[in-house]
Every structure is written in C-alpha cells, then in structure tokens.
Amino acid sequence: MGTILIVDDIPDNIKLLLFELEDDGYRVITATNGREGVDSAIENDPELILLDLHMPVLNGIEALKELKAHSKTHDTPVIIISANDDIEDIIKALDLGAHDYVSKPLVYPVLAARIRSALRIQEQKHALATANDELIRLATQDPLTGINNRRSFFDLSEREISRAERLNLPSCALMMDIDHFKRLNDNYGHNVGDNALIHVTETIQHCIRPSDIFGRYGGEEFVLCCPDTNLSVATSIGERIRHSVEHTPYQHEQTPITITLSIGIALWMPHTHGFEETLKDADTALYAAKRKGRNCCHTYSDNSLSA
Numbered sequence: 001m002g003t004i005l006i007v008d009d010i011p012d013n014i015k016l017l018l019f020e021l022e023d024d025g026y027r028v029i030t031a032t033n034g035r036e037g038v039d040s041a042i043e044n045d046p047e048l049i050l051l052d053l054h055m056p057v058l059n060g061i062e063a064l065k066e067l068k069a070h071s072k073t074h075d076t077p078v079i080i081i082s083a084n085d086d087i088e089d090i091i092k093a094l095d096l097g098a099h100d101y102v103s104k105p106l107v108y109p110v111l112a113a114r115i116r117s118a119l120r121i122q123e124q125k126h127a128l129a130t131a132n133d134e135l136i137r138l139a140t141q142d143p144l145t146g147i148n149n150r151r152s153f154f155d156l157s158e159r160e161i162s163r164a165e166r167l168n169l170p171s172c173a174l175m176m177d178i179d180h181f182k183r184l185n186d187n188y189g190h191n192v193g194d195n196a197l198i199h200v201t202e203t204i205q206h207c208i209r210p211s212d213i214f215g216r217y218g219g220e221e222f223v224l225c226c227p228d229t230n231l232s233v234a235t236s237i238g239e240r241i242r243h244s245v246e247h248t249p250y251q252h253e254q255t256p257i258t259i260t261l262s263i264g265i266a267l268w269m270p271h272t273h274g275f276e277e278t279l280k281d282a283d284t285a286l287y288a289a290k291r292k293g294r295n296c297c298h299t300y301s302d303n304s305l306s307a
C-alpha cells in the first residue's frame with residue numbers, strides 16, 4: 001500500500017480520513033495548508049494527494065499549479081476535495097491536471113474506490129513507461145555489447161552531423177575491424193568470441209570521449225563518429241584505440257588472447273557530402289589497412305577534403 005498525503009485545513013476532516021485510510025492499509029501524511037502540502041509532496045513523494053480547495057496561505061488551485069509544475073510531483077495523481085458549489089474551480093482543477101474530484105460530504109467507500117482507481121491507472125502508466133524504455137533499448141542497443149546498434153549509430157551521427165554542418169565544423173568517421181576474428185572463433189569457440197567482442201567494446205570505450213558516437217556496425221566491425229574533430233586528431237584517436245586493444249589482451253581462463261584491430265579513418269567536411277559517404281571512405285581505408293598487413297590505421301585520402 002502506498003503513501004497518501006491529505007492536505008486540508010480542518011483537523012477534524014483530516015482525522016476522519018486518516019483513520020479510514022490507515023484502516024485500509026495506507027500510510028498517511030498530512031498538511032494543513034497548500035504551502036505545507038506542496039512542500040511535503042516534494043519531500044515525501046507520496047503515491048497520491050487528496051487536496052482540499054479552500055485553504056489559507058495557498059489554496060487548492062494554487063497548490064495544484066505548483067505540484068504540476070514541479071518535476072518531482074507533476075505526475076503524482078491529485079484528487080480534489082471540493083464543496084458542491086465549487087463547479088468553476090473543479091473544472092479549473094481538472095484542466096490543470098487533477099486526476100479526479102470528490103464532493104463533500106465525503107462518502108468514504110466512494111473516495112476509497114476513486115483512490116484505488118487512480119493508483120491502478122498510475123501503476124499502468126509506470127508499466128507502460130517501463131515497457132516503452134525497454135522497447136527503445138531493444139531498438140537502439142546491440143544486444144551483445146550494449147552499445148548503439150547500426151540503426152541507432154546512424155540516427156545519432158546524422159543528428160551530430162547536422163549540428164556540425166550548422167556550426168561549420170569538421171567531423172571524422174573511424175571503421176574498426178577485429179583482425180582474424182574467425183580464427184579466434186575457430187580456436188576457442190563462439191562463446192569466447194562473444195566475450196572477446198564485449199572485451200574489445202569496453203577497451204574502445206575507455207579511449208573515446210562522451211561526445212563520440214560509438215556503435216557496432218556488424219559482426220566484428222565497430223564504428224565511431226567523432227564530431228568536431230579534424231583528421232589529425234582522429235588519427236591520434238585511432239592510434240590510441242589500436243594500441244590499447246593490442247595491449248589489453250582478452251583473458252580466457254589462464255590464457256591471454258591478444259586481439260588487434262585494423263582501422264580506417266575518413267574526414268567529413270561541412271557542405272560537401274553526407275556522412276554516409278564518409279563512412280564508405282572509412283570502409284575503403286579500413287580495407288587498405290587490412291591490405292597493409294592489419295593492426296594498423298589507414299587514413300582515406302581525398303585531396304579535395306584533406307588538402
């Protein structure tokens with residue numbers, strides 16, 4: 001059972017309700033004017049608020065406005081307790097976001113049913129929000145490594161590139177592919193391969209800035225978008241990643257397994273072409289790095305951009 005905050009300036013009203021609600025198993029906290037009520041709601045985070053309309057210091061409508069404007073309480077259901085002739089105020093309160101209202105004299109079983117209904121709806125809202133978060137996570141995260149999947153990488157990097165275009169800033173793409181990963185799978189099994197992918201992900205994460213967009217592009221291929229970054233900085237980022245992966249072996253039981261990366265780097269300049277083109281350039285550079293013998297970085301050179 002949750003906590004209910006009663007805000008009412010008449011002690012006898014509070015006493016009556018408190019007795020009934022506690023009897024139903026709720027924890028009850030109380031306040032005797034709107035000001036106290038808002039402060040108590042922010043401090044105690046109740047599941048529901050019973051708010052009287054006519055009160056000194058801050059009346060019910062003013063208190064409701066404050067509750068709906070505060071990040072800690074804007075989602076807390078509020079049931080207004082009103083007199084029968086409060087029609088205008090009841091309409092105002094519902095328009096301001098009150099969940100429901102009950103008229104005095106209170107009929108407790110009706111109020112109790114409305115409280116249960118409000119709490120049920122609140123619970124469903126939370127469950128929906130959690131399910132929504134989970135859907136977003138599934139749609140954007142690579143399930144093995146937890147980093148951006150390809151689609152999320154594209155979405156986030158497109159957003160950054162639009163910003164870079166507006167601010168006239170260069171950006172870079174790095175394509176990174178584990179060398180001879182098939183051998184690792186063949187020698188140690190697919191599960192060890194999976195754990196090695198997680199290990200490489202974590203090693204790369206230690207080398208990048210929070211503003212960089214990191215994603216898993218495919219099986220053993222990773223991609224990085226570095227906004228506001230020129231080619232010489234991107235080359236040092238690439239070299240830092242390459243060096244770190246090579247010198248942070250994956251520990252399989254007693255055996256350290258050295259993993260290396262080949263990295264292709266390409267520059268994107270504002271007002272030239274889309275970032276997808278730069279990703280293709282980085283991919284071309286990656287294959288040049290593979291041809292050069294692997295475990296190295298190669299920079300795509302297009303004189304019109306890098307000159």
Ligand SMILES: Nc1nc2c(ncn2[C@@H]2O[C@H](COP(=O)(O)OP(=O)(O)OP(=O)(O)O)[C@@H](O)[C@H]2O)c(=O)[nH]1
Nearest residue numbers: 177178179180181182183185190191193194219220
């Ligand atoms: N364990 C594991 N292996 C994967 C995953 N995705 C792709 N792979 C494997 O990665 C390997 C990639 O092999 P190749 O494309 O031949 O490349 P490579 O062996 O890394 O060789 P080079 O890229 O040329 O250095 C294949 O054996 C895939 O099965 C995954 O999620 N987990």
